[in-house]
Amino acid sequence: MTTTRTAPRRRSRPRAPTTEWGHELYCYGHLIQAAVARARTAGHDQLADVAIRDAAVLRGHAVRAVYLASGAVDVAVETGDDELLDAVARQWRNTVARRTYLTGGFGSRHQDEAFGDDFVLPPDRAYSETCAGSAR
Structure with a gap:
């Protein structure tokens, strides 16, 4: 459940007007954060390079x-x-x-x-x- 469905209504319109994409964007955010963290700790990551090149x-x-x-x-x-x-x-x-x-x-x-x-x-x-x- 999302907060737009569980939180009490305090606004006239929902917090996230496009809830059908909310989960996708939530997941993208995690993936982006993970990629940034990996790049900061491990440097250049060749895993994606190999997957694309091969x-x-x-x-x-x-x-x-x-x-x-x-x-x-x-x-x-x-x-x-x-x-x-x-x-x-x-x-x-x-x-x-x-x-x-x-x-x-x-x-x-x-x-x-x-x-x-x-x-x-x-x-x-x-x-x-x-x-x-x-x-x-």
Whole structure:
């Protein structure tokens, strides 16, 4: 339960007007704090680098995967990291060739709003996340 539902009403409008995103933002905050704490204590963290560089295709939640790829391209361009840029370009080519509908839709799985396996693009239940298209 959120405080907008359990706290006595003292205001005319709810404290958090978009409660459907409240939990997501709450979780993001924890992840950001954890990342900052890790960077402060451990220095540069190569775990994310390895996960991005070694992947053959974009995977997982379609929107988040495309945003992650976009961010990785920004980092690669800003730092002159051609190896990272090549890795993301390879993943993009493979994803477009294997996991994208002819209409350009991303994400064949309703569950998790995610990319499916290579060449598994069911026409009758295509999720085709429109937000992922915006991330391009």
